[in-house]
Amino acid sequence: TVDGKPAPIFRVYPDFCAIPVGPGEHRIEVRYRPGPLKPILLVAGIILVGLIAQAMRRPDYAAMERRIAARLAQLATPWATPRMRTALALALLTLLFTRAMFRGNLIDGHDTLEYPPQLTEFARISSDHQFPPVWAPDLGSGHGQPLFEFAPPLIYAAALPFFKAGMSLANSLQFGLAILFALGAIAVFLIGRKLSFSRAASIGAAAAWLFAPYQALDIYVCARFAESAAIAVAPVALLGLIVAVQCPTAMSVALGALAVAMLPLAHNA
Numbered sequence: 001t002v003d004g005k006p007a008p009i010f011r012v013y014p015d016f017c018a019i020p021v022g023p024g025e026h027r028i029e030v031r032y033r034p035g036p037l038k039p040i041l042l043v044a045g046i047i048l049v050g051l052i053a054q055a056m057r058r059p060d061y062a063a064m065e066r067r068i069a070a071r072l073a074q075l076a077t078p079w080a081t082p083r084m085r086t087a088l089a090l091a092l093l094t095l096l097f098t099r100a101m102f103r104g105n106l107i108d109g110h111d112t113l114e115y116p117p118q119l120t121e122f123a124r125i126s127s128d129h130q131f132p133p134v135w136a137p138d139l140g141s142g143h144g145q146p147l148f149e150f151a152p153p154l155i156y157a158a159a160l161p162f163f164k165a166g167m168s169l170a171n172s173l174q175f176g177l178a179i180l181f182a183l184g185a186i187a188v189f190l191i192g193r194k195l196s197f198s199r200a201a202s203i204g205a206a207a208a209w210l211f212a213p214y215q216a217l218d219i220y221v222c223a224r225f226a227e228s229a230a231i232a233v234a235p236v237a238l239l240g241l242i243v244a245v246q247c248p249t250a251m252s253v254a255l256g257a258l259a260v261a262m263l264p265l266a267h268n269a
Contacts, residue, residue, distance in 0.1 A: 001029045061127050083201060089203050090189060094182045098212045100220065101174035110222020115155070116169040121147065122156035123163050124264035154266040155180075155229040177225055187235035194242055210233065230267035237263050 001007060002019060003026055012018045019028060055061060106112055123137045125148075136147035146157075158176030161168065185206045192202025209215070219228045240259025244252045 054141050092205050094185050098178040101178050106170035107223050112223040115225050152265050155225045182268045185234040187239040226267045235260040
């Protein structure tokens with residue numbers, strides 16, 4: 001509240017809260033009210049525990065428990081397949097490489113501060129239903145400028161769903177980039193399989209691609225998010241091209257064209 005009256009809260013860079021006030025002295029009061037959800041959950045938890053305790057006294061409870069255990073054992077069986085082990089290996093490799101992106105803070109690098117304002121602007125023009133998203137109305141001293149004609153928008157498009165879901169600018173950018181790296185690692189693995197390499201060799205190729213020194217330099221030293229996004233989708237483009245050449249159906253050619261188009265949408269170079 002401002003001077004006892006309710007006031008709106010605006011989300012501003014880099015994810016702080018701002019309260020608009022006029023000139024002069026004001027009394028600003030900020031309170032957190034959790035609402036009725038906590039006591040409702042407490043009562044629901046007590047009732048649920050009571051129902052479970054009552055059910056455990058029934059004679060058929062042991063038989064039900066055995067059925068549930070057998071069902072869980074069936075669900076666990078697919079984890080032992082080669083495909084599932086491959087998926088777990090690729091997921092673990094991607095998490096190891098991108099683990100610094102999940103700390104909640106923006107990576108400290110040369111170009112770090114270039115991207116949050118542009119994501120904010122991209123989110124605004126997407127809310128205004130501009131297509132294609134080119135014109136940034138808040139830049140250029142308020143006159144606007146065609147920012148995304150020159151700054152390829154893939155990294156912002158990847159971050160936008162997280163930002164719209166309420167995540168901070170840092171987490172939105174870095175989660176989006178982590179997903180692009182995951183897609184790149186999967187594409188490198190699939191390229192290896194397309195070229196008749198073994199499953200282990202293809203996983204090794206994905207690991208070598210992920211942990212290449214330039215890859216780490218690009219994201220963790222220079223913080224070039226746009227270029228890192230291009231490197232991440234380059235294997236996807238190559239995979240799309242291979243599939244389109246080997247199996248030239250209308251669908252494979254269309255998907256291959258879409259994959260290749262992601263490169264100039266990620267970085268100009």
